[in-house]
Amino acid sequence: MSGIAPVLDGTVLVSVGAGLAVAPKVLRRKGRPGRGGFGPEAALAVVVALIYLNQVLFAVYVQRAHGGDTSFVARHLPPGWFAVPRGNPVIDWLAAHTPAPELLAPSVLRVQAFLELPLVLLAFLTVLRRLDRGLYRRVARSPLPALAAASYTVAFCAVEWDLRNPYTVDDIALRAVSAVVTPIALAGIAARDGKAEERPVTARGLLVFTVELWAIGHLMLVLYDTALLYNLARLGERLPGAAFALAVLVATGYAAGRSPGGPAGPAVTAVGDALRDGLTLFLVPALAIRYAGSFGTPELAAAAGGVVLLGAAAGLLRRHGPRVLLRLVPAAAAGAVAGGLAVRWAVDPYYEAALLRGATAALLVTIAVCALLDASRKPVDALP
Secondary structure (H helix, E strand, C coil), rough: CCCCCHHHHHHHHHHHHHHHHHHHHHHHHHCCCCCCCCCHHHHHHHHHHHHHHHHHHHHHHHHHHHHCCCCCCCHCCCCCCCCCCCCCHHHHHHHCCCCHHHHHHHHHCCCHHHHHHHHHHHHHHHHHHHCCCCHHHHHHHHHHHHHHHHHHHHHHHHHHHHCCCCCCHHHHHHHHHHHHHHHHHHHHHHHCCCCCCCCCHHHHHHHHHHHHHHHHHHHHHHHHHHHCCHHHHHHHHHHHHHHHHHHHHHHHHHHHHCCCCCCCHHHHHHHHHHHHHHHHHHCCCCHHHHHHHHHHHHHHHHHHHHHHHHHHHHHHHHHHHHHHHHHHHHHHHHHHHHHHHHCCCCCCCHHHHHHHHHHHHHHHHHHHHHHHHHHHHCCCCHCC
16 A cells, blocks of 8 residues: 555545535536537647647657656656657657757656646546536536546645655646646636537437547547657557547547437436436546555545445436336346456556446447337336
């Protein structure tokens, strides 16, 4: 167990409590139309571009100021970091034409420290918007992003301290500034999202969303491996998968704009509500739970995740009643089997990749089975 375990464990407990206290009120709140503007996807693209630009500047700095040797920083961090491109013509040209390379010193860890929080929150809100645009606006303009920013920043800073190095104090200060600025920026983006209308729940829409969830998750894992760990040299081998995920998002965006299909039955509607509730409840404690599994108490992290799921289940029970939830049992069982098989399908360098594959398979099968159950049974209102 790491020395920062008490901090992460305490953050998990406080974050789960805050999420359970605030999220249900946000879920019940009515939305308001936006004034027109761009959504979180565009802002996320800007942040990703800045992160990769910083990687290029870091490669130039290492080549010019340290002769291509990353040991000055790599010795302070675990293995698996700082695979910098060598012999790349673009990097070589930029390095040769950079007049004052010492000015690029902040590219070492500090820029990333400021951008990580907007990156993860924008990715989360992008997923939420793809599921339900109205809910996305309500969440982004609620206290939840500020609570998440505080929770994530404590978790980030705790891990920073556990891996402390000559840049740690600067990084923690930048993360604190980002925690103040980011929720304000997110609320402003959501307020101008004029296309954030409510959408009816359909089986087709949920299947499309599940594929989008996989694509966004895959892109985030590519970003983590190639940029957040300063492994820009690995980008070439990851480009085909990233290009495919981007193509999937373009295709699903087009599909979502077409007719959503027929109205959903009670089981599919319940699955849609479970996704909305679960994602909203999970927003605040997500990162603390993730890091507590590695640096804190894994049993507490698992229990916290279970509490969040129980909170979502309680909301479904109040909204739909036990009869509808009973219909979800065979669908959930089939989804769990599919998810377990998908997790075991391959060995991944990061366990998050296996979890993403398993969650995608589980959701696809669960939604499909629920659609079949709705099509083969009488409406719940007609049951005795």
